[in-house]
Amino acid sequence: MLNVYDILETIRMIQDECLDIRTITMGISLLDCIDPDIDKACEKVYSKITSKAKNLVSVGEQIEKEYGIPIIHKRISVTPIAMLVAACKGSDPVKFALTLQKAADACGVNFIGGYSALVQKGFSAGDLELINSIPEALSVTSNLCSSINIGSSKAGINMDAVKLMGEIVKKSAEVTADRQCIGPAKLVVFCNAPEDNPFMAGAFHGVGEPDCVINVGVSGPGVVRAALVKYPDASIDEIADIIKKTAFKITRMGQLVGSRASKMLDVPFGIVDLSLAPTPAVGDSVAHILEAIGLECCGTHGTTAALALLNDAVKKGGVMASSHVGGLSGAFIPVSEDAGMIDAAMNGTLHIEKLEAMTAVCSVGLDMIVVPGDITAATISAIIADEAAIGMVNNKTTAVRLIPAIGKKEGDILEFGGLLGSGPVMSINTKSPAQFINRGGRIPAPMHSIKN
Amino acid sequence: MKAVITVIGKDNVGILHKVSGICAEYHANVIEVTQSVLQDMFAMIMLVDISDINADFSQIVDKMNALGDKLGLSIHTMHEDIFNSMHNI
Structure with a gap:
């Protein structure tokens, strides 16, 4: 039975607290x-992309209207392109980048991801060609995203790839300095x-995935913050409960939208990624949740513990709300977003040192951090190695x-x-x-990788 | 299949008439209405049956949004599934 309080709560979450579905992402195998x-x-x-995803954007828009919930992005992820590059020896992988951009434009999606290679244990055919083409590929396209996996708990860390x-x-960064x-804002290691x-x-669309699949990423930091500020004197146990209940509601909406999209597109529903994904908009910040938990400013002592509590409670609340949970699931801590x-x-x-500590307990890692333009490649590699x-x-x-801010120094700002x-240039250790x-x-x- | 229409804003003559008029136009049967006027603020929640509507649901949403813009009211027209899935286990 519907009751008035529930109806008004949902509308308030969407209208005043920036509740939205961050993305419906269609994974497409290119094998x-x-x-x-x-x-x-x-x-x-x-x-293949334009036939599978031709209705993705229109279906997304229809669901937005039906349920009155904004779906911010519609995206496509594909099989790591290095696997396709492997077959065409001596060809220029940037051709694939341009093709993906053209397909993204034709479908009207916001991003297309999968200009990727998985090299945690070493480089196979196509991997090096693809990696070396990344700067040009990201420069000649606007909606293409690239990612490289350089380590895993099972394989260790490929330090040649890190370098x-x-x-x-x-x-x-240099080729897009203008x-x-x-x-590099579209490149993840x-x-x-x-x-x-x-x-x-x-x-990217992993090789163990079905031919085509719909995955949904939820959002909602503003809703969690709004729920917490009502309880300034609650104990930590109560805070965890409030976060869990809110995460449950947010995730249920993701599950509903994902299953509806899957049905309308006749594509299997993969997972809901239960993430708190912030945006630069006021009232949609993960840092502000940590401050609502009781920190004067995000980054001070206590931030890691508050984030650990938040990350865990989001997962616990969300996991029961969805039939399949996956992706990154947790609280994102990108700086510029x-x-x-x-x-x-x-x-x-x-x-950056505090951010590194926070990445041990958040959902992903050092994200969207602007560093001085004169940073050396070795220092970037070392930051990657630490994080891996x-x-x-x-x-x-x-x-x-x-994002190395070419020609800029600490205190300057990059506007994406x-x-x-947008992000301020943050200081780094120069030894x-x-x-x-x-x-x-x-x-x-x-x-502990040897678990068999 | 049901939808929930909420209307919030400054009270005025004929709000209920105009909203229910759109429902009738699209053959959406009004099942339940709760309404209150506090000082000069009008708040209404309407449950309508959309099983037999004669157009796409998104057309009703567009029409309601246009009415909201015209009258300076906040009108939300949403499928009931979103409330059921968010608030019930």
Whole structure:
């Protein structure tokens, strides 16, 4: 039975507290598009994506109207393109990038992800070609996202790939320096990358996935914050309960939208990613939740503990609300995409070292952090290695999305616009890790990887 | 299949008439109405049956939104499933 309080609560969540579905992401396998002739492969890729996803945007818009809930993005993720590149020796992988962009334009989606390679244990055919083409691919496209998995709890960390990715991140920023260094904002370096993640820039369609699938990413930091501010004197146990109840409601909505989309598109429903994904809009910030829990400013002592509580409660509340949970699931802590994080970084409370500690207990990793343009490739690699080590040892997904602000220094600001927001250049440690990074090789997997 | 229509805003002559008029136009049967006027604020929640509507549900949503814009009211027209799934286990 419907009651008035529930109806008004839902409407308030949507209207005043920025509740939305962040994304409906269609995962499409491109394994049947592999061809030794790259032009033929591109043709197959374009026709498969545009036939599978032709109704994705219109169905998304119809569901928005039916339920009165905004669906911010419609996206596509595809099989890691390195697997297609493997078959066409000597061809330029950027052709695939341009094809994916053309397909994204034709379908009207906001992002297309999967310009990816999985190299946690080493490079196979196509991987190096794809990685080396990333700076150009991200520069000549606008909606394409790229991700590279360089480590896992099972395989260890591929330090050759870590070294290379430091250089690629820097180069991606250099070639897009005239466009606020937007290149690396669309590039994620993962440890333990999930195969069913609907969120960008790290989404790709894993090889264990079905031919086509619908995954949904929910949002709703504003709703959690609004629920918490009503209870300034509640104990931590009560805070955890409030978060769980709110996460349940948010996730149920994701489940409803996902199953409806799956039915309308006649595509199997994969997972709901129970994430608290912030946007730069006021009232949609994860940092502000931590402040509502009782911190004067995000980044101060106590932030890691508050985030651990939040992350865990979101999962516990959400998991019962959905038939299948997957992706990244937890609280995201991107800096440039979160009004509270931006403020905390600007006023000097939030530093990259604290963010690193927070990534041990949040859903992903060091995300959308703007660093000085004169950062060395070795330092970027070392930051990637640190983050991958946290993921590898703790059996969790971690990732790095750093944006070197070419020609800018600490205190300056990069403006990306849209969901990517804007970020102040944050200070980094400048002592050299070059010798460590230049050694190459692979960090062995931790003892607890041997579970068989 | 049912939908929930909520109307909130400054009280005026004929709000109920105009909203229910759109329902009638599309053959959506009004099942239940709760309404209150506090000082000059009007708040109404209407439950309507949309099983036999003669157009796409999104057309009703558009029409209600247009009415809300015209009268300066906040009108939400939503399928009941969203409330059922969010608030019931």
